[in-house]
Amino acid sequence: MAKITGAQCLADMLAGYGVSHVFMVPAVLRRTFAEMEMRTKIKRIHTHGEKSAAYMADGYARASGRPGICMAQVIGALNLAAGLRDAHLAHSPVIAFTGGRDPKTKFRKVYQEVDDVPAFEPVTKFNATVDDVSRFPDMVRQAFRVAVSGTPGPVHLQFRGNEGQIDAEEADMEPLVEEQFARVPPFRPEPDAKSVLASLKILQDAQRPVIVAGGGVRASQAGKELVALAEKLAIPVATSLNGKDSIPGVHPLSVGVCGTYSRESANRVVGQADLVCFVGTETGGMTTHFWAVPKIGVAAIQIDCDPQALGRNYPLKASVLGDAKVVLARMLEQADANTAARRKSWVEQAQSICEEWYAKYRSVLESDAVPIRPERMCAELTKHVPDDGIVLVDTGHAGMWMGGMYDLRTATQSYLRSAGHLGWAFSAGLGAKCACPHRPVVVFTGDAGFWYHIGEIETAVRWKINSVTVVNNNASGNQSKRGFDRVYGGQQTEQARELWTYRMVNFARIAEDIGALGIRVEKPADLGPAIQRALKADRPVIVDVVTDIEALAPVAVT
Numbered sequence: 315m316a317k318i319t320g321a322q323c324l325a326d327m328l329a330g331y332g333v334s335h336v337f338m339v340p341a342v343l344r345r346t347f348a349e350m351e352m353r354t355k356i357k358r359i360h361t362h363g364e365k366s367a368a369y370m371a372d373g374y375a376r377a378s379g380r381p382g383i384c385m386a387q388v389i390g391a392l393n394l395a396a397g398l399r400d401a402h403l404a405h406s407p408v409i410a411f412t413g414g415r416d417p418k419t420k421f422r423k424v425y426q427e428v429d430d431v432p433a434f435e436p437v438t439k440f441n442a443t444v445d446d447v448s449r450f451p452d453m454v455r456q457a458f459r460v461a462v463s464g465t466p467g468p469v470h471l472q473f474r475g476n477e478g479q480i481d482a483e484e485a486d487m488e489p490l491v492e493e494q495f496a497r498v499p500p501f502r503p504e505p506d507a508k509s510v511l512a513s514l515k516i517l518q519d520a521q522r523p524v525i526v527a528g529g530g531v532r533a534s535q536a537g538k539e540l541v542a543l544a545e546k547l548a549i550p551v552a553t554s555l556n557g558k559d560s561i562p563g564v565h566p567l568s569v570g571v572c573g574t575y576s577r578e579s580a581n582r583v584v585g586q587a588d589l590v591c592f593v594g595t596e597t598g599g600m601t602t603h604f605w606a607v608p609k610i611g612v613a614a615i616q617i618d619c620d621p622q623a624l625g626r627n628y629p630l631k632a633s634v635l636g637d638a639k640v641v642l643a644r645m646l647e648q649a650d651a652n653t654a655a656r657r658k659s660w661v662e663q664a665q666s667i668c669e670e671w672y673a674k675y676r677s678v679l680e681s682d683a684v685p686i687r688p689e690r691m692c693a694e695l696t697k698h699v700p701d702d703g704i705v706l707v708d709t710g711h712a713g714m715w716m717g718g719m720y721d722l723r724t725a726t727q728s729y730l731r732s733a734g735h736l737g738w739a740f741s742a743g744l745g746a747k748c749a750c751p752h753r754p755v756v757v758f759t760g761d762a763g764f765w766y767h768i769g770e771i772e773t774a775v776r777w778k779i780n781s782v783t784v785v786n787n788n789a790s791g792n793q794s795k796r797g798f799d800r801v802y803g804g805q806q807t808e809q810a811r812e813l814w815t816y817r818m819v820n821f822a823r824i825a826e827d828i829g830a831l832g833i834r835v836e837k838p839a840d841l842g843p844a845i846q847r848a849l850k851a852d853r854p855v856i857v858d859v860v861t862d863i864e865a866l867a868p869v870a871v872t
């Protein structure tokens with residue numbers, strides 16, 4: 315123990331936990347930032363908005379499995395809370411620090427001040443205040459512990475003082491770090507052996523089983539065990555959007571993403587299965603197309619590290635509580651490969667369903683149409699994203715196009731997706747690139763999504779965060795077209811288009827003005843070379859692809 319300031323303690327602890335970047339709009343914890351410069355190598359990424367700071371921290375966390383740190387002073391606190399919503403939905407370990415009220419002055423109409431703490435409640439696992447400087451060590455440790463433990467998720471600490479001025483105070487403190495909680499997962503709970511055997515027996519007895527793998531598989535880094543078990547027992551694998559990188563899309567047992575933003579083949583295979591094995595998925599509305607794929611009542615088993623997830627939406631024949639990687643490894647050890655033979659025709663059936671999907675969509679995946687089809691963009695990304703690439707995808711149409719039409723080619727590629735917020739991907743991509751500077755980072759977003767945080771191009775240029783952002787630019791949020799067609803009785807008025815269209819803007823030119831590399835693509839044949847050039851550039855790149863405003867992604871089949 316030594317007498318140190320809160321700022322020294324916090325800077326040392328963040329460095330001790332391996333934090334390489336923090337994302338914020340000043341001014342908050344100013345002294346901590348000064349201490350960071352003097353005592354650590356942490357980069358202080360000053361952004362153009364608190365929401366994008368939270369998204370950067372989120373991308374950092376999902377790409378690395380290590381908590382992402384974002385910060386805001388009191389007036390920016392709710393902007394930051396808004397940005398934690400996606401991390402909360404995606405179970406991403408983001409830690410948010412804000413400045414907050416001082417007991418000496420609260421309720422006196424202090425400039426810019428409201429009680430922000432309740433707003434963090436619905437988007438965090440732990441939402442707390444640090445009112446005495448001597449609490450820095452234990453509260454920061456608890457923040458890391460909670461963020462990465464069990465099902466990961468965001469944490470908020472509010473530091474006393476609108477700018478967190480408590481960090482200037484001194485106390486006897488030890489900046490102790492528990493390295494175990496510096497990344498996900500801190501524990502790998504062993505499953506109960508009996509429950510493993512019971513579930514395995516049901517799985518092996520099934521004629522037409524399917525595995526639905528979710529984000530828990532990626533959090534547990536259990537992709538290898540998942541694929542090995544599927545191969546040993548001959549079981550097709552569908553994934554949620556969050557679990558898309560648990561099996562390469564080109565694997566013979568992969569049937570694609572199931573649910574709402576999905577691939578038809580996945581929904582058809584899941585719909586025809588006689589047993590569904592859910593692994594690390596919360597079986598939510600998006601993954602199950604609101605519990606229509608599979609239908610409730612299907613024979614099901616489930617593996618999860620959260621006991622509250624087991625059986626939440628589907629009554630189960632059996633369940634296993636434990637870390638996905640360990641549970642799948644235990645199943646693999648005891649699985650009887652001889653039972654695979656009885657599923658030969660089912661696997662062939664699943665594979666022919668996948669072939670039918672490719673045959674149905676080949677013409678758009680290979681389309682030479684101008685304006686460019688989004689499906690062609692996805693096919694070009696399948697071809698050109700490097701083997702160690704990290705792909706981040708926005709929501710809405712972007713999620714539908716890439717969830718359904720893009721394939722990961724290797725187990726070393728990563729796929730991270732917005733859990734629902736338009737505008738997440740570009741900023742999250744910058745965070746992912748900060749976390750993994752040596753891996754190529756490729757973002758896919760619509761123009762509506764890109765507009766949200768377009769100012770962060772400047773942040774990327776200033777900090778040399780060289781991600782590649784591919785914009786599906788149709789001068790609209792055309793995912794909304796169907797909905798407005800419907801409410802206008804099938805035929806929209808000319809004026810109705812003001813509800814979902816924009817001006818056509820050249821994002822490549824904007825990017826160039828700010829100092830990034832901008833590449834405008836108007837012909838399909840130029841897409842591949844543009845992506846290749848972007849990947850080689852030593853600048854952030856915006857690939858602005860002019861696409862067809864009439865192109866609508868296929869809706870989910872049930």
Ligand SMILES: Cc1ncc(C[n+]2csc(CCOP(=O)(O)OP(=O)(O)O)c2C)c(N)n1
Pocket residue numbers: 708709710711712734735736759760761762763764786788790791792793794
């Ligand atoms: C924060 C937020 N607000 C609104 C929406 C609803 N929404 C989903 S997709 C979409 C339009 C998407 O447009 P764009 O990103 O350009 O892709 P496009 O549909 O044109 O392919 C909107 C408004 C959302 N998902 N998130």
